[in-house]
Amino acid sequence: MNEETLIEMCRRVHRLPGVTGTWLAVRSDHEADVYVTVLGVDETALHDQIVVYRAMESLSQSARPEMDSAQFAFNYYVLADDDRIGDPLIPMGARQIA
Amino acid sequence: MPLPPLDEAEHLAQATHNEAVLDAIVKDVVPGYVRAFDWALVVMFYAAMHYASACLLRDTGECPDQHTSHYDRATNTRVLGLTDCVSRTYGPAVAPSYNVLFNRAWDARYRSLYMTQTHVPDALDLLTEHRKHLEIVKAAQPAPAA
Numbered sequence: 001m002n003e004e005t006l007i008e009m010c011r012r013v014h015r016l017p018g019v020t021g022t023w024l025a026v027r028s029d030h031e032a033d034v035y036v037t038v039l040g041v042d043e044t045a046l047h048d049q050i051v052v053y054r055a056m057e058s059l060s061q062s063a064r065p066e067m068d069s070a071q072f073a074f075n076y077y078v079l080a081d082d083d084r085i086g087d088p089l090i091p092m093g094a095r096q097i098a
Numbered sequence: 099m100p101l102p103p104l105d106e107a108e109h110l111a112q113a114t115h116n117e118a119v120l121d122a123i124v125k126d127v128v129p130g131y132v133r134a135f136d137w138a139l140v141v142m143f144y145a146a147m148h149y150a151s152a153c154l155l156r157d158t159g160e161c162p163d164q165h166t167s168h169y170d171r172a173t174n175t176r177v178l179g180l181t182d183c184v185s186r187t188y189g190p191a192v193a194p195s196y197n198v199l200f201n202r203a204w205d206a207r208y209r210s211l212y213m214t215q216t217h218v219p220d221a222l223d224l225l226t227e228h229r230k231h232l233e234i235v236k237a238a239q240p241a242p243a244a
Contacts, residue, residue, distance in 0.1 A: 046220055050194050054194050057189070057194065
């Protein structure tokens with residue numbers, strides 16, 4: 001699995017409304033997780049999160065043939081970014097992409 | 099000893115049971131206020147999860163017992179998680195509502211202090227949408243041979 005594919009995924013999703021950051025956690029040659037933070041916890045934030053989920057679904061579908069041929073395990077998480085609730089839970093070692 | 103996995107009918111029964119619990123929670127209102135709104139969100143996700151699991155068993159014959167995908171070093175194979183299977187089988191129509199409900203339930207359990215009952219109607223809409231989309235998928239399936 002080409003890491004650049006995942007980095008490009010992060011860059012694309014970062015352009016969406018409400019997205020405050022994207023992180024890539026490469027756990028091994030066969031596993032990676034992407035974390036996307038979206039501003040707020042209100043109704044606008046919910047709408048923004050749904051847009052992000054749709055985009056991530058579309059992007060991960062495009063990357064699926066490459067992932068499948070490499071037996072690559074991929075997960076993504078969309079997290080609320082809001083001062084009132086503390087820092088989003090992004091694992092140590094995840095690299096901020098954008 | 100691990101419990102045997104649920105079959106399609108058992109997943110549907112569990113989903114229906116969860117929705118009945120949800121109804122009871124949502125009806126427990128002090129005018130306009132759902133007392134246990136955070137637990138309503140948790141129950142909603144588990145109803146959605148069992149609906150999705152039942153449909154996966156029906157449509158693919160398989161249903162993972164973990165939420166996320168991982169790589170099994172012992173067998174050098176990838177093991178798909180439930181979230182990934184929902185996405186792969188039912189696509190962008192179902193996956194976003196399923197994922198948001200997953201997220202809401204997680205937040206309700208661990209970070210509920212920021213949540214309010216205003217999150218409940220949105221999540222109820224997502225559960226309805228999730229169920230509706232799975233029924234659409236179901237309707238699109240050919241009828242089983244007699």
